[in-house]
Amino acid sequence: MLNIEKARADTPSCENVLHFNNAGSSLMPTPVFDALQRVLRDENSVGGYEAERWAEEDLAAFYTEFAALLNASSDEIAYVENATRAWDMAFYGLNLKVGDRVITHASEYASNYLALLQQSKRVGFEIDLAPSDEYGQIDVEALDRMIRPSTRLIAITHVPTQGGLVNPAVAVGSIAKKHGVRYLLDACQSVGQLEVDVKAIGCDMLSGTGRKFLRGPRGTGFLYVRKEIINEIDPPFIDLLSATWTEANGYTFADGAKRFENWESYVAGRVGLMAAVRYARGVGLKNIEMRVGKLAQELRDALADTRGVTVHDLGQKKCGIVTFSKDGVEPADMAEELRRRGINVSVSAMPYARLDFEDRGLASLVRASVHYFNTEAEVARFTEVVATIGR
Numbered sequence: 001m002l003n004i005e006k007a008r009a010d011t012p013s014c015e016n017v018l019h020f021n022n023a024g025s026s027l028m029p030t031p032v033f034d035a036l037q038r039v040l041r042d043e044n045s046v047g048g049y050e051a052e053r054w055a056e057e058d059l060a061a062f063y064t065e066f067a068a069l070l071n072a073s074s075d076e077i078a079y080v081e082n083a084t085r086a087w088d089m090a091f092y093g094l095n096l097k098v099g100d101r102v103i104t105h106a107s108e109y110a111s112n113y114l115a116l117l118q119q120s121k122r123v124g125f126e127i128d129l130a131p132s133d134e135y136g137q138i139d140v141e142a143l144d145r146m147i148r149p150s151t152r153l154i155a156i157t158h159v160p161t162q163g164g165l166v167n168p169a170v171a172v173g174s175i176a177k178k179h180g181v182r183y184l185l186d187a188c189q190s191v192g193q194l195e196v197d198v199k200a201i202g203c204d205m206l207s208g209t210g211r212k213f214l215r216g217p218r219g220t221g222f223l224y225v226r227k228e229i230i231n232e233i234d235p236p237f238i239d240l241l242s243a244t245w246t247e248a249n250g251y252t253f254a255d256g257a258k259r260f261e262n263w264e265s266y267v268a269g270r271v272g273l274m275a276a277v278r279y280a281r282g283v284g285l286k287n288i289e290m291r292v293g294k295l296a297q298e299l300r301d302a303l304a305d306t307r308g309v310t311v312h313d314l315g316q317k318k319c320g321i322v323t324f325s326k327d328g329v330e331p332a333d334m335a336e337e338l339r340r341r342g343i344n345v346s347v348s349a350m351p352y353a354r355l356d357f358e359d360r361g362l363a364s365l366v367r368a369s370v371h372y373f374n375t376e377a378e379v380a381r382f383t384e385v386v387a388t389i390g391r
Contacts, residue, residue: 075256136314165315173202216276
């Protein structure tokens with residue numbers, strides 16, 4: 001059972017702000033903030049290299065904590081500076097060639113699709129867009145029919161940035177396995193609010209961030225690569241951590257997923273992210289998923305009953321992200337007015353999700369994203385404030 005009082009006591013900033021921007025960057029729990037600050041204080045006291053040695057146990061725990069969170073092995077986990085760079089390290093390392101085909105979906109995040117476009121122009125592979133089903137998520141039956149002998153990769157986003165939709169990642173994994181196609185999953189918005197099991201999903205690669213639903217520091221991310229396919233990926237760049245210079249004209253990669261890491265990194269952030277994963281596991285991902293889903297649906301229902309408000313979330317299964325618009329009020333103006341009243345939200349705009357928004361005739365939406373430390377009272381207050389804006 002999730003203890004909301006303890007969660008809020010561990011998040012003292014709850015008293016100062018109504019934070020519905022957890023899909024942007026969540027509020028850190030005190031144990032995570034303390035872990036981050038401890039390393040920074042040590043760096044200030046004795047120096048960065050020395051502080052890193054003092055943090056060796058926590059740095060090692062980064063891999064075991066993430067392995068337990070994702071149901072992976074510790075040698076399948078890499079620390080990367082952010083979710084986009086983690087995704088890039090996997091994607092740009094794949095040996096895609098002229099005539100190959102990559103399947104994605106209209107819900108794909110801008111950074112990922114831009115990378116697909118760039119590499120398609122560079123090496124000549126083709127991008128195939130899987131259609132949506134009646135719920136707006138990737139159509140799994142159509143995906144199955146789309147796969148050709150030249151299809152090399154399925155790359156989708158688990159939870160898109162622009163709404164509450166949860167793509168059917170497990171079903172996609174079954175299709176990928178059936179056809180022997182590699183599967184790259186962007187889990188930036190799902191890890192921390194949903195139970196994410198890489199073995200159950202069947203993905204070969206998975207990327208994510210620390211600052212969102214994991215409630216870790218900014219400037220932190222992670223990458224999972226299934227050990228059986230690690231040697232298929234040639235990291236797009238390496239250094240003296242990811243590889244060893246074995247002779248004048250030769251080198252060997254580091255074992256496991258560490259070949260995707262850099263020697264220089266945000267040590268305090270790595271420790272803070274480890275602490276965030278440990279904290280989330282202590283709360284329990286099943287508890288978190290149930291709580292977040294319940295609060296988000298309450299928010300959708302309340303907004304849908306508010307005059308002039310339209311809720312825009314797609315998906316058969318929905319998560320903690322709630323997107324909406326209000327007649328006569330620009331989303332950016334709504335977000336600014338909410339901030340003025342001590343409420344944090346984000347705006348999802350066309351450049352972040354062009355294919356999806358163009359198809360739905362949308363330019364931008366207000367994005368409110370709840371977490372388990374939020375309350376029903378905050379949902380009520382939020383809805384009441386939205387109702388007064390633009391009247």
